Structure formats: structure tokens, C-alpha cells
Amino acid sequence: MTIREPKKIPTSDSNEEVLKENYLTLHNDDVHTFDYVIDALIEICEHEYEQATQCTFLVHYKGKCDVKKGSFEKLKPMKDALIERELNATID
Numbered sequence: 001m002t003i004r005e006p007k008k009i010p011t012s013d014s015n016e017e018v019l020k021e022n023y024l025t026l027h028n029d030d031v032h033t034f035d036y037v038i039d040a041l042i043e044i045c046e047h048e049y050e051q052a053t054q055c056t057f058l059v060h061y062k063g064k065c066d067v068k069k070g071s072f073e074k075l076k077p078m079k080d081a082l083i084e085r086e087l088n089a090t091i092d
Contacts (some may be wrong), residue, residue: 024068024075027088028059037087041067044081066092 024045026037034056041052045068058065067089068075075091082089 023066023092026067027064
């Protein structure tokens, strides 16, 4: 799992721009092989082989893993592509 940074909460008396980062989370299933998931992370999330392998092991042993961080607009197409491959993914 990755360590999550706290989200900035807007205050009414501050002009500070609010940065909200989202996480693309991959969840475990008992259907797909390690190679299938690794290939999907490389192709869709542009992971290097080592990163994709580590994420796959985390998903397998911990149940889920944050595989990408960014804006909702950036993560939505990746989530949809993972779901098209019948993988369980959410944006948190």
C-alpha cells in the first residue's frame, strides 16, 4: 500500500488553491493470473515491469493497492481500461 497524503480541505477565509489528489486502486480477485495483471498495469498505467510486479504482489497479499495517483480526469480512462479487462478498480 502507498502512504496517503492528507487532502487539503478548503477554508472560507483562505484563498489557497485546493489540491485534491485521487488514487486509482486495484483490488484483488481470484480469477486473473499475475502475468495478466502485470501486463495490464504496464500497458494501461505505464508502469515499469518491476513496479507492476510489486503492485501485483501487494494486491494479492494485501487485497488492494494504489497503483496511480492523480486527478480524476487522468485516472478515469485508466480505471475504465482496467475494468474492460475485467479487473476490479476504483478511484478513491
